[in-house]
Amino acid sequence: MTVRVRFAPSPTGMFHVGGARSALQNWIYAKQQGGVFVLRVEDTDAARNKPEWTEGILSALDWIGISRGSYEGPHFQSENAGEHRAAAARLYESGRAYYCDCTREDVQARTGSQYQGYDGYHRDRDLGPGPGRALRFRTPDEGATVVVDLIRGEPTFENRLIEDFVIARGDGSPVFLLANVVDDMTMGITHVIRAEEHLPNTPKQQLLWDALGVKPPVWAHVPVVVNEKRQKLSKRRDKVALEAYREEGYLADAMRNYLMLLGWAPSGDREIVPWSVIEEEFRLEEVNPSPAFFDEKKLRAFNGEYIRALPVAEFIDACQPWLTGTGTIAPPPWQPEEYDVEAFAAVAPLAQTRLAVLSEIVPNVDFLFLASPLIDEAAWTKTMKDGSAELLDDAVAAFEALESWDAESLKSTLEAVGADRGLKLGKTQAPVRVAVTGRTIGLPLFESLEVLGRERTLTRMRAARLRLV
Numbered sequence: 200m201t202v203r204v205r206f207a208p209s210p211t212g213m214f215h216v217g218g219a220r221s222a223l224q225n226w227i228y229a230k231q232q233g234g235v236f237v238l239r240v241e242d243t244d245a246a247r248n249k250p251e252w253t254e255g256i257l258s259a260l261d262w263i264g265i266s267r268g269s270y271e272g273p274h275f276q277s278e279n280a281g282e283h284r285a286a287a288a289r290l291y292e293s294g295r296a297y298y299c300d301c302t303r304e305d306v307q308a309r310t311g312s313q314y315q316g317y318d319g320y321h322r323d324r325d326l327g328p329g330p331g332r333a334l335r336f337r338t339p340d341e342g343a344t345v346v347v348d349l350i351r352g353e354p355t356f357e358n359r360l361i362e363d364f365v366i367a368r369g370d371g372s373p374v375f376l377l378a379n380v381v382d383d384m385t386m387g388i389t390h391v392i393r394a395e396e397h398l399p400n401t402p403k404q405q406l407l408w409d410a411l412g413v414k415p416p417v418w419a420h421v422p423v424v425v426n427e428k429r430q431k432l433s434k435r436r437d438k439v440a441l442e443a444y445r446e447e448g449y450l451a452d453a454m455r456n457y458l459m460l461l462g463w464a465p466s467g468d469r470e471i472v473p474w475s476v477i478e479e480e481f482r483l484e485e486v487n488p489s490p491a492f493f494d495e496k497k498l499r500a501f502n503g504e505y506i507r508a509l510p511v512a513e514f515i516d517a518c519q520p521w522l523t524g525t526g527t528i529a530p531p532p533w534q535p536e537e538y539d540v541e542a543f544a545a546v547a548p549l550a551q552t553r554l555a556v557l558s559e560i561v562p563n564v565d566f567l568f569l570a571s572p573l574i575d576e577a578a579w580t581k582t583m584k585d586g587s588a589e590l591l592d593d594a595v596a597a598f599e600a601l602e603s604w605d606a607e608s609l610k611s612t613l614e615a616v617g618a619d620r621g622l623k624l625g626k627t628q629a630p631v632r633v634a635v636t637g638r639t640i641g642l643p644l645f646e647s648l649e650v651l652g653r654e655r656t657l658t659r660m661r662a663a664r665l666r667l668v
């Protein structure tokens with residue numbers, strides 16, 4: 200039997216990191232089993248679906264390594280509507296489903312409870328099809344439905360506690376629960392690996408498989424992803440869109456490595472490992488069923504490590520979208536013609552060790568490309584003290600006299616200016632840094648001045664001096 204797994208997102212919003220995690224787990228499982236990964240876009244909720252969300256899912260999957268053309272699909276649930284209706288009709292004809300025209304109020308009036316499920320009123324009333332009549336599945340009165348789940352063992356659900364649930368609405372349209380089963384069936388899916396949130400649906404879905412006469416798939420419900428307060432990650436509260444992480448400058452390799460650690464770990468005391476190791480070592484059966492904490496701080500630290508491990512040339516390339524404002528990434532504060540890739544390449548190795556996310560490159564190098572630096576006023580006030588004006592005068596004079604404009608000479612020259620006033624280098628360089636870059640922190644100063652060049656450095660120092668008059 201060829202293993203066939205599917206990832207079945209609904210295009211109702213930005214692609215969620217939890218979805219990306221499930222997609223990767225499906226992807227690896229298929230690869231390990233020599234199976235097939237199917238992408239199915241569940242687009243039958245017409246009110247909430249938008250084509251751009253589908254495109255967002257495809258491009259996000261591509262970004263984390265599930266590239267277009269390397270899987271089966273995308274198939275669209277809406278294309279299978281005929282099969283969904285045919286299955287509903289078969290269930291009715293075989294007596295496994297019946298029509299019902301009760302409203303919620305009718306059921307509540309009969310049961311006297313607002314919370315109770317459907318009471319089976321039309322089970323044996325032979326209502327027959329008609330407008331406004333929903334089709335309900337006749338659940339067994341006895342026995343139990345045992346779900347075979349690779350992660351959770353055998354969750355068992357008593358059938359008498361499962362109400363006669365709706366499978367097609369009053370307008371004849373099949374509900375999601377049925378469409379999802381019929382799609383898995385027609386696509387020959389053998390393993391359903393999906394989020395824990397769907398576990399409550401699973402006994403109902405398995406009853407549908409049985410009633411339609413097909414052996415159900417093996418299930419694997421992967422843990423819910425939670426924030427630091429142990430709340431399920433939600434788009435209203437948390438940063439959940441994979442695209443948001445991409446735009447902030449997370450590397451795809453760091454992201455997918457981190458996502459695979461939600462509920463699982465590679466052998467030894469390792470967390471940061473090459474993708475090939477994850478593909479080899481990952482075991483779906485070893486995934487911890489408890490909620491998985493999505494720790495953004497840890498992800499940032501991971502990303503910093505991945506950035507530092509890049510060859511410099513790759514780091515330079517990886518930064519370009521933020522330096523040029525490509526695609527959906529916000530444009531940098533300088534004019535495009537002011538950007539100089541060679542100047543950037545000269546400071547890139549210094550920047551590479553300092554970033555946690557690639558977007559942080561912009562404030563680190565903006566001094567190089569802006570006509571005049573963006574002055575952080577708080578930093579200015581904190582740094583420019585009594586004596587700063589004179590110090591800048593002396594530094595300008597000493598820099599003007601320099602024969603060679605290089606980091607070494609700049610450093611020893613400024614060191615000497617400070618020593619004359621009994622100042623350590625740290626104190627001496629602070630006003631120069633703020634004058635030239637506008638900030639108190641940033642790349643190593645003397646290398647920065649070397650790349651910025653004599654003329655621009657001196658112009659900025661003189662301008663700062665004038666402000667201090």
Ligand code: GLU
Pocket residue numbers: 207208209241379392393394397
């Ligand atoms: N379309 C469903 C969702 O996005 C997935 C259902 C499934 O995986 O079975 O939550």
